[in-house]
Amino acid sequence: MAAALLSSPPKVIPTTAPPVAAAGSALLLRSRHALAPVRSILRPDSSAPFNRADWQASCAILSSKAAAATGSSSDKPPSPSGDPPAADTEPDNDGGGNNHRPPSAIYGARTSLDPVSNLPRPLTISDLSPTPMHGSRLRVAYQGVPGAYSEAAAGKAYPNCEAIPCDQFEVAFQAVELWIADRAVLPIENSLGGSIHRNYDLLLRHRLHIVGEVQLPVHHCLLALPGVRKEYLTRVMSHPQALAQCELTLTRLGLNVTREAFDDTAGAAEHVASKGLRDTAAIASARAAELYGLQVLADGIQDDGCNVTRFVMLAREPIIPRTDRPFKTSIVFAHDGEGTSVLFKVLSAFAFRNICLTKIESRPHRHRPIRLVDDANVGTAKHFEYMFYIDFQASMAETRAQNALAEIQEFTSFLRLLGSYPTDMTPWGPTSSSNSPPSPSSSSSLD
Numbered sequence: 001m002a003a004a005l006l007s008s009p010p011k012v013i014p015t016t017a018p019p020v021a022a023a024g025s026a027l028l029l030r031s032r033h034a035l036a037p038v039r040s041i042l043r044p045d046s047s048a049p050f051n052r053a054d055w056q057a058s059c060a061i062l063s064s065k066a067a068a069a070t071g072s073s074s075d076k077p078p079s080p081s082g083d084p085p086a087a088d089t090e091p092d093n094d095g096g097g098n099n100h101r102p103p104s105a106i107y108g109a110r111t112s113l114d115p116v117s118n119l120p121r122p123l124t125i126s127d128l129s130p131t132p133m134h135g136s137r138l139r140v141a142y143q144g145v146p147g148a149y150s151e152a153a154a155g156k157a158y159p160n161c162e163a164i165p166c167d168q169f170e171v172a173f174q175a176v177e178l179w180i181a182d183r184a185v186l187p188i189e190n191s192l193g194g195s196i197h198r199n200y201d202l203l204l205r206h207r208l209h210i211v212g213e214v215q216l217p218v219h220h221c222l223l224a225l226p227g228v229r230k231e232y233l234t235r236v237m238s239h240p241q242a243l244a245q246c247e248l249t250l251t252r253l254g255l256n257v258t259r260e261a262f263d264d265t266a267g268a269a270e271h272v273a274s275k276g277l278r279d280t281a282a283i284a285s286a287r288a289a290e291l292y293g294l295q296v297l298a299d300g301i302q303d304d305g306c307n308v309t310r311f312v313m314l315a316r317e318p319i320i321p322r323t324d325r326p327f328k329t330s331i332v333f334a335h336d337g338e339g340t341s342v343l344f345k346v347l348s349a350f351a352f353r354n355i356c357l358t359k360i361e362s363r364p365h366r367h368r369p370i371r372l373v374d375d376a377n378v379g380t381a382k383h384f385e386y387m388f389y390i391d392f393q394a395s396m397a398e399t400r401a402q403n404a405l406a407e408i409q410e411f412t413s414f415l416r417l418l419g420s421y422p423t424d425m426t427p428w429g430p431t432s433s434s435n436s437p438p439s440p441s442s443s444s445s446l447d
């Protein structure tokens, strides 16, 4: 009998902090920048160490002055993005390694001792959506090197972001967890190649939240060094998904080539170029050809014109689900019961509420991949155990979604909410060759 990982109600939990806590932490972090002017008023010698007792004294002074005075605040409202002022580089800890923040830290950006300064300001929508705390462009981790489709997906999800290449999917997860990046954008499924299983497994292993999705039309090209002709080729290398997406076309082109897997499509192009491989082609984007000085031998070689990869955006904090636009929710669960009846019940919890499912995926159960079923008559049978991933078309702000999950938790041994996020509704036609990187002129962000 597996231990239920969700014990006391509510069992359906976001993986780290609930949305309100998430909003609170964003507010605290932003406010540390706002504190600098207050500190310089209280201690003109800002180079001197400023300890916890000082903070408490400062807060007491501020509160007593606030209580005694009258008048209105002339403060500027926080910036819509919530970003801290660029010039504010005050350290946020007390020198002891702890990020102690005085109560006044949550009072917003105040620069004077007027009475309103110390009253808590109301939460605004910008407080509820975590933004970069380093005052610069959003840093978005992706797997691959420049020219990879994941880089283009990062640019579609977050125009004008700073895309950070990572050599493995796991590194992109860690980059967000360690605050090196603000978001990760990772492929989760492709319309031809199917699920990217590694990322399903990593979603469970890590504690990040899905905060959005983007669907990217993927347009593959066959790339080789300038002057190389198709007849010279003995090998083609690319990401396994890209090789799978072009399998039929490679045969149709009459290429007698071995297939070799590479970490990412653009990495394969870079390898062909940097090693001067004249017998090898890479499958990658037209942008990769440009970046690495390769020629395009064939354009649009994916087996189907509509070749789309769905990427998910991951963050340390969940977003607040809404109902003013189409939302999707992703969950993962496991059960102890005998096979189909539990699955049937889970599906009916959605069906009876008219909630459409858009994806079901199963992966081996991480802690218990096999269950032995002892039966005296037929010996010991082995059942495979699975984790089930489901995406459904509803927001967690909707009662029907909350009720469906409340019901599902009754007959599952484990249930985790991976995220409730806006559905990518941007229209796309047949794939074009411009899998472009992040750029300030790109279309609007989805998050």
Ligand SMILES: O=C(O)C(=O)C[C@]1(C(=O)O)C=C[C@@H](O)C=C1
Binding pocket: 143, 144, 147, 148, 149, 150, 151, 187, 190, 196, 218, 239, 241, 242, 263, 264, 265, 266, 309
């Ligand atoms: O190699 C890349 O360029 C990637 O971004 C990875 C990836 C994938 O993992 O599926 C993304 C989109 C394409 O479907 C092919 C490869």
